[in-house]
Amino acid sequence: MTDHRVPRIRGLALFAAIIVAIVLGVVIASNLWFKRELDKPWPQDTPAAAAPAAPAASSAPANAAAPARTDTEDAQPAPPLPASVASATARVVQRTAFAPPPEAELPNDDFGKMVRLGERIFMQTGTYARAYVGNQLNCVNCHLDAGRQADSAPLWAAFVHYPAYRKKTGEVDTLASRLQGCFQYSMNGKAPPADSEVITALQTYAFWLAKGAPVGTPMPGSGYPKLKKPPQAPDYARGEQVYAQNCALCHGADGQGQRVGDTQVFPPLWGPQSFNWGAGMHQLGNASAFIHANMPLGRGGSLTEQQAWDVAAFMNSHERPQDPRFTGSVAETRKKYHDSDDSLYGTTVNGHLLGSGGTGGGRKNGGA
The missing domain is CATH 1.10.760.10 (Cytochrome c-like domain)
Incomplete structure (x- = not known):
């Protein structure tokens, strides 16, 4: 007696083999396509494409070429970033190199109270340090965003860079003596005693802003970014x-x-x-x-x-x-x-x- 199930089974096996072959073909083709895409160099002529190069902006010239490819193809340096894009990228990297803690992290204790007093003195110097101020300025006028902003002599940078020798005084200044000088010159007033509550509060505020910053190490955003002498004399x-x-x-x-x-x-x-x-x-x-x-x-x-x-x-x-x-x-x-x-x-x-x-x-x- 003939078994009619054998041709049916063989047909199903052949159909399954065809399906498997199709799936494998799709997978192989997809892998090849993705490999070709990954092997392509990153475009360098648009702001969006410039993002992968941003982390190197603080340690290399802003318009430096991207690293050459390292595969078997001839190494071709990428074209430089447009000057405007490179400048903006470098500025963003520099300004975000260090972030002082948010005010929400201030401890609710006696130390936190001294930090807050330092912040008030910094923001409203003539009100909270009236005896030592001789003009209408506040510390925040030259050290923006409550002493936080990079490239405007931020207070967190001052804390980690003192003591330091200063040509102006001809000696090593502590942070306390540096703050005293600010009252004498920038505030056109007189120096608070080094152990006064005013100096203690300002130093405590600077210490808190510098939480996590490396001590004695050059930091992006410190001080003011120096400019080259202009092509024409200032007029x-x-x-x-x-x-x-x-x-x-x-x-x-x-x-x-x-x-x-x-x-x-x-x-x-x-x-x-x-x-x-x-x-x-x-x-x-x-x-x-x-x-x-x-x-x-x-x-x-x-x-x-x-x-x-x-x-x-x-x-x-x-x-x-x-x-x-x-x-x-x-x-x-x-x-x-x-x-x-x-x-x-x-x-x-x-x-x-x-x-x-x-x-x-x-x-x-x-x-x-």
């Missing part, structure tokens, strides 16, 4: 135009900032209520670097480096309070403390000898 007239277009809205045409009641909303940039001739911001290099990285507020990097140098020269061509180290002679004080192109102290601008007092500098009537 008062060009700086006046930059100021009118970009700065006067907040700081006023007369440079005296803006107040709302008893609160100084935007700081004065010159005149009796600003920093004195001994402050670091009177130096063109510091002022231009700060301006380029951070100003106009919220639009840092929007001015060219030349514009930053020019407007720094305009700002510092106006009179301000005397250097506390004044020897009785502007010429002698310049020779001893300001003898460089970085300082306009002791130079004559529009017929006025800067450092001699009064409302001179700038235009002859003292205005901007």
Whole structure:
């Protein structure tokens, strides 16, 4: 008797073999396609494609070529990133290199209370350290975002970089003595005692902001990013135009900032209520670097480096309070403390000898 099941079984086996062959073919083809895609070089000519190169931005030139391929093909260097993309990428990497702890992590204890006091002094210096302040500035005016922002001399960087030798004082300064100097020069006041609650609170706040930061190691975002000397010498007239277009809205045409009641909303940039001739911001290099990285507020990097140098020269061509180290002679004080192109102290601008007092500098009537 014939068994009719044998052809049926053979047919099912053949059908199954065909299905398996199709599946294997699809898998093999897919693998080959993915391999070809993975072997392709990353495109380098768009901002989106630039992201994989970002981690190297802080240790290599911003427009450096991507590493050559290492497979069996001829090594071909990738084209450089567009300058604007490379600059933006480097800035993002630098600004995110260290992040101080969020305020929500402040401990609710006596240590936390001292940190909070330091923050209040930093933000409202004339209110919480009134006895030591001689103008209308607050620490936060030059150290933005409550001392957190990279490239604006953040307080967390100051904590990990002191003690340090400073040419200005000719000795090794501690963080306490550095803070005392800020009150003498930037705040045009007097130094609180090193063991005072004011200095203790500020140091404690700096310590807390620096949680997790390496001590004594150069850190991206510390201080102000130094600018090269401009192709053209800083110019008062060009700086006046930059100021009118970009700065006067907040700081006023007369440079005296803006107040709302008893609160100084935007700081004065010159005149009796600003920093004195001994402050670091009177130096063109510091002022231009700060301006380029951070100003106009919220639009840092929007001015060219030349514009930053020019407007720094305009700002510092106006009179301000005397250097506390004044020897009785502007010429002698310049020779001893300001003898460089970085300082306009002791130079004559529009017929006025800067450092001699009064409302001179700038235009002859003292205005901007």
